[in-house]
Amino acid sequence: MLDVLISALTQGLIYALLCYGLLISYKILDFPDLTVDGSFPLGAAVTALLITNGVHPLLTLPVAMLAGALAGLATGLIHVCLKVRDLLAGIITMTALFSIDLKIAGSNLPIPRGVDTLFTLPALDALLGSVSLSGKKLIVSFVIALLFKFLLDLYFRTGSGMLLRAAGDNPVLVTSLAKSEGKAKILGLVLSNSLVALCGAVVCQEQRSFSSTMGTGQMVLGLASVIIGLTVFKKLSFVKLTTAALVGSILYKFCIQAAILAGLDPSLLKLITAVLFLAILAVGSFERRRKGGGARA
C-alpha cells in the first residue's frame, strides 16, 4: 500500500512540470494549447535518443526543453503571424510533431538496462546510500518539482513575467506599454512547452521508455490537474498559482491511483479523465452563473 502511495506521489510530482506549463498557457495566457500533446512526447523522444547514445541523463533535460521551446515557438508564430485560431495552431504543430517524434525515436524506444537515468545516477548512491529505487525516484522528482516551482515564482515577479501575466489579463494594456502583445504570447508558449517537454523527458527516464502515443490526452490531464488545484485553493488568495498546480497534480494522480485500486479498468482512464474534466468545468460555469457573473467591469 505504501508503495502505491509513494508511486502516486512521485507521478504527481513529475507531472507537476506539465501542470506548470499548462498554468502558463491556459491559466495565464488563456490559450488552449494542444501543442502539449506533441511537445510532451517530443521531450521524451529527444531524451530517449540522447540517453541511449550515451549522453548524460541530466544533459538531456535542457536539450528536451529546447526542443519543447521550438514547438511552442512554432505554435506561437502560426497563431500570431499567420492569424490561425489558437486551438487550430496547436493542433497543426501537434500533428506535425507526431511525425517528428517518430523520426527521432521510432514508435518505441526503450532505455536498455545498464544505462543510467536521472533516478539511478551513481552520484545519488553516494548521496542517499541505501535508499530504495522508489525512494530515490520520490526524492529526485520532489527536488525537480520544487526547483521549477521556485524558478517560476521568481520569474513571475520579473518584468518579463509581469508582462506575461498582463498579456493574459489585459492584452490592450500590453500594447499601451509599447510592447507587442503577439511577442508576449509567443514567449508564454515557448516557456510553457519547454516545461511540458521537460516533463516528457523526466517521465521517459522514469518509465525507461519512449512510445509515440504517450502524448495523447496530456493536455486534458494537465488541465484537469491545474483546475483541481485552483479549485481547492480558490478561497485562499495567498496561495501561489504554482503551488495550486503542484498540489492539483498530486491530487489528480492520487484520484487515478485510487480508482485503479478500486478495480477500474485502466483502459478506461482517459474516458474517466475526460468526464472528470467536464464535470469540473460544468461545476465552475454553474457557480459563475449562480453568482450572476459578479465580476466588475
Added chain:
Amino acid sequence: MLEVRDIRKIYNPGDVTEICVFDGFSLTVPDGEFLSIVGSNGSGKTSLLNLICGSIRQDAGSILVGGESVDREKDYVRARRIGRVYQNPALGTCPQMTILENLSLADGKGGRFGLAFGVRKNRIAAYREMLRDLGLGLEDKLSVKVGSLSGGQRQALALLMATMTPIDFLILDEHTAALDPRTAETIMLLTDRLVREKRLTAMMVTHNLRYAVEYGSRLIMLDRGKIVFDCAGEEKKNLRTEDVLDLFNRISVECGN
C-alpha cells in the same frame, strides 16, 4: 505636433456594408493643445483616434508626428509616445494584478521588461504620493487587486498609468462615458490637472458637450468625416454649451436623425 494629412478610410470596401468614414480629412494639433472632439455616432471620432494610435490603418494619406511619418509604425511602437485612456475602465489596467504591480508596469513603459524584478521597491513612496494626489484613498491599498476597485477608481488609476512616463500625446477616448456623473466630474478635473501639470498635448473625444466646452483649448465638431466647427483661443473661452448644442442639433436634423 501631430498632423493628419488627407486621410481616406473606408470600412468593408466592395461590400454592401461599405462605409467611407474619411475622404481627404486633415487636422493639425500643435504641441500643448488640449483638443476636444465632439460629434454624433458614426461621425468618425473614434476612428480618428484609432488611426492616430495605429489600431486601424488608413487607405490613403499620412499621419505625422513632429514632422515625421509614423505610417509604418505598428500600434505598439506608436504607443511609446502615446498614452491612451479608454471608455471602458477595464482596458487601462490589469484586474488580477495589484495596484503596485499595475503602477510598476506603467512605470516600466518603454523599458525592456527583462529579468530584473518588475516591482520597484524604491518607487513605492513616489507611487503613494501620486495616489494620494488622486484623493481617492488608494495610497493605502497598494497590495489590493485592481479588479476589486470601482470603475471610477480604476479609471483614475488608468489615467495615472497612461501619463506616468513622458509621452507626447494623451488620447482620451470617451473616458468619462461609463462613469456616474459625480465620478465623471472627478475624473475630468483630474484629467485637466494632469494635462496642465505635465504640459501634455491631449485629444479628448467626448459626448458630453459641457466638458468639451469647459475643458481644453480647442474644440472641433465632426460630422460624417468632416470638421464642421473649429474653435480655439479667445473664441473658445467665450463659447457656451448652448451654442454647441444648437449646432449639434442642427447638424443632426440635417442628417435626418
